Amino acid sequence: MDNENIPTDQLLEPPNTFMFSVRECVSAFQLNQFSIGLKNPQERALFLADERAAMTAYRLSDVQMEMIEQRDWTGLIAGGGHVLAIVKIAYSLGILHHEVGAHMCGMSYQEMKAQLPCESDLLPQDIDSRGQQ
Amino acid sequence: MGVVLGGMGIAHTPTMGHAYDGREGIDFKDRWKQWFKGLAPVKQWISEIAPTHIIVVYNDHLNYFDFSTYPTFAIGMSDHFPQADEGWGKRAYPGMDGDVDFSASVAESLVANGFDLTFCQELEIDHGIYSWLPCLIDHPWPVKFLPIAVNMVMQPVPTPARLLALGSALRSSVVDTADDSRVLIVATGGMSHQITGRRFGLTNPKFDQFFLSKITHEWDELISIPMSRIMQVAGTEAGELAMWYAMRGALSGSVREVYSFHIRPEITGCGVIAIEESNDK
Numbered sequence: 118m119d120n121e122n123i124p125t126d127q128l129l130e131p132p133n134t135f136m137f138s139v140r141e142c143v144s145a146f147q148l149n150q151f152s153i154g155l156k157n158p159q160e161r162a163l164f165l166a167d168e169r170a171a172m173t174a175y176r177l178s179d180v181q182m183e184m185i186e187q188r189d190w191t192g193l194i195a196g197g198g199h200v201l202a203i204v205k206i207a208y209s210l211g212i213l214h215h216e217v218g219a220h221m222c223g224m225s226y227q228e229m230k231a232q233l234p235c236e237s238d239l240l241p242q243d244i245d246s247r248g249q250q
Numbered sequence: 251m252g253v254v255l256g257g258m259g260i261a262h263t264p265t266m267g268h269a270y271d272g273r274e275g276i277d278f279k280d281r282w283k284q285w286f287k288g289l290a291p292v293k294q295w296i297s298e299i300a301p302t303h304i305i306v307v308y309n310d311h312l313n314y315f316d317f318s319t320y321p322t323f324a325i326g327m328s329d330h331f332p333q334a335d336e337g338w339g340k341r342a343y344p345g346m347d348g349d350v351d352f353s354a355s356v357a358e359s360l361v362a363n364g365f366d367l368t369f370c371q372e373l374e375i376d377h378g379i380y381s382w383l384p385c386l387i388d389h390p391w392p393v394k395f396l397p398i399a400v401n402m403v404m405q406p407v408p409t410p411a412r413l414l415a416l417g418s419a420l421r422s423s424v425v426d427t428a429d430d431s432r433v434l435i436v437a438t439g440g441m442s443h444q445i446t447g448r449r450f451g452l453t454n455p456k457f458d459q460f461f462l463s464k465i466t467h468e469w470d471e472l473i474s475i476p477m478s479r480i481m482q483v484a485g486t487e488a489g490e491l492a493m494w495y496a497m498r499g500a501l502s503g504s505v506r507e508v509y510s511f512h513i514r515p516e517i518t519g520c521g522v523i524a525i526e527e528s529n530d531k
């Protein structure tokens with residue numbers, strides 16, 4: 118492993134990994150639909166002109182709106198946002214998905230970039246069904 | 251009767267497209283250059299086998315489908331597939347043309363063989379295809395496309411065995427179609443990478459090389475590995491590699507590997523493999 122700050126452990130659990138299933142899809146439906154809507158240039162323009170109004174139109178919760186205003190990408194994804202949806206908020210603001218990723222790693226993109234590559238060298242046969250070596 | 255010429259597996263990532271276009275703010279440019287150079291023999295191979303149709307098994311990344319209705323398997327039926335705007339505006343490439351008669355024949359055959367796909371009339375295509383397509387074929391693309399979108403963004407996703415069976419059904423559908431189609435089957439996804447959590451940026455070149463070394467002749471060994479195990483060692487988005495089984499399932503037992511290449515430009519393991527049918531040429 119090249120990088121001690123980015124964990125390569127095999128647990129697919131928060132905060133190292135956020136899996137997305139139909140359960141998150143139901144619980145964070147409005148947040149994700151709002152974010153996906155930003156692929157549309159008109160919705161991007163509305164959001165950039167008045168963030169609150171655009172978010173209110175999708176009936177986001179106060180907590181979700183505050184996280185978006187604070188660019189708390191990790192909180193949004195931990196709260197059921199799909200990373201591929203949440204990055205559309207970032208793209209609208211001219212932020213690349215690498216910065217969203219760095220936020221989840223608790224560092225700036227410049228810091229994270231300096232630590233790349235982040236690498237595991239395990240093969241599937243090296244671990245058991247619980248992800249233990 | 252149609253002919254399956256061969257198969258290709260290839261990774262995709264938005265950054266691949268941006269790097270190919272020379273967009274500002276892209277890092278590790280030299281390593282991306284090596285990837286594009288590594289694709290040159292595949293580009294040559296595709297122009298030599300000259301497919302009339304390319305069936306692409308890929309996944310959308312919330313750029314066409316949203317969560318209102320999410321199909322597990324969907325097939326593009328129309329005669330034109332525009333590029334999707336992923337949130338940064340479209341890249342300077344034309345849309346992809348389809349062949350409605352071919353798509354309809356394939357769809358009829360797939361449904362008859364137990365794959366009940368969602369039929370899409372206005373499918374727009376994201377980096378799942380656009381990130382590598384301009385690197386491999388010069389536009390305007392001289393070939394008709396048939397995109398098949400697989401849910402890879404929301405669990406539960408289809409199993410490796412189901413994707414292998416999809417490939418087998420695709421082969422039958424090509425062989426059964428009446429026109430003289432010469433078909434290349436492409437699967438795209440992976441390779442090692444993860445885009446959520448503190449494991450963001452995780453790659454596993456050793457696993458990627460292992461996968462590439464097995465998919466042509468020892469794919470049954472890969473199929474038996476649970477996708478969760480692959481996600482554990484190679485990152486959650488390595489789960490997209492399950493789609494490569496559909497490509498392999500569409501090929502016969504007598505194939506040869508023409509070429510493979512792998513590099514990790516930054517946060518995604520990028521690999522490609524070209525497999526040719528020995529008999530059908």
Ligand SMILES: [Fe+2]
Pocket residue numbers: 262309311378439440490
């Ligand atoms: Fe993908």
